[in-house]
Amino acid sequence: MRLEQPWSPQWLFEAGHHVVDTGGAVLGANDVATTAGAIKWQPPVRLPRVDDNVNVGSNADSQNRRLAGEVALAALWRRAATANSIGVHGKTDIRPPKTLQGNTRGARFKNALLYSFRLGLPSDWIIEGELPLEKIYGLHLRRDVGARSSDIVVFDERKRLVAVISSKWTWRSDRGTEAAQMVPLRRYRPDVPYVLVTSEVPRLRNIADESAEDRIYCVCPEWAAAVVTLRELGDPRVGPIKFSTLSALLTEGERLIEVLQLRDVTNLIDDLRTSGRLG
Incomplete structure (x- = not known):
């Protein structure tokens, strides 16, 4: 909760993602970065869009609730996909080949x-x-x-x-x-x-x-x-x-x-x- 993000990094770790710091070190959930700087999630976390219309003028709490739900859904999907051998043979992007519109x-x-x-x-x-x-x-x-x-x-x-x-x-x-x-x-x-x-x-x-x-x-x-549950929290940081x-x-x-x-x-x-x- 040091950064007070509305989602848990553990969700992504459970989905098979890992963290790499600027020094190239692979970090676990409780590891400290070896160098200062931004970290990267690998494979990249691709957030789903579940809203037809996103209100860009919404307040910070609303945006955080939506973000938490999207991270959770992405993690749940990737965990289920990899458990069923979808997209695990050298192909990390398991989205459809074209954007669905x-x-x-x-x-x-x-x-x-x-x-x-x-x-x-x-x-x-x-x-x-x-x-x-x-x-x-x-x-x-x-x-x-x-x-x-x-x-x-x-x-x-x-x-x-x-x-x-x-x-x-x-x-x-x-x-x-x-x-x-x-x-x-x-x-x-x-x-x-x-x-x-x-x-x-x-x-x-x-x-x-x-x-x-x-x-x-x-x-x-x-x-x-699960997404709705996160969106309905009074304080998204509680999630x-x-x-x-x-x-x-x-x-x-x-x-x-x-x-x-x-x-x-x-x-x-x-x-x-x-x-x-x-x-």
Whole structure:
């Protein structure tokens, strides 16, 4: 706490980073630099961007809370990636080859979900992306359905509609499109569950409180909850003391996920497999 930074260096050490001082010496968590000057983290710490819009005029505490969350998320991601042999064969930059922007990141997110569902669900199930709602039985020939499409739909081996899935990279405040899509679905096919899958981080509580979908699934919800936990601290400098390790931070994230009743996207495949098997 000598520098009063809002994040713990231990998070980065646990993720496999190390520190090099100006003399070239590699330092551990409790080592003293051999020479004066700035240190460098190796591999370089690449912070994720989890906010659509960053208020550059925000106060120091707000900026520190955001920084702490970004460092924690970067550490959690790298620790999980290296534990699964991702990016460890001489390649330290494990980001996508191109920056994901605009609609591209949403399309890639949806395609990743389609790939996962087709891989994890039975081979005789049908998983479609961007299926016009008017193609679904019960919604056909309805005047108020129009040209709307679903992000992802899942049919079982009997071609029963198991679920309609909304795929959202972030959960934006403008929910008009989703609301308009849900009206005919609720009206004509109330038997079909409508679920949301998202990689949202800062608005995690909003999802739990305001989403109209039947169930919500998040990408790595414990990680997102850990970020939210750090952002909600009254004093961001408390973070490194209260959550000195990634394990301590994840424990708090798991507690918050239980309170918000959010599920991991990996649970969705199991839920699709086991739900509604009779009738």
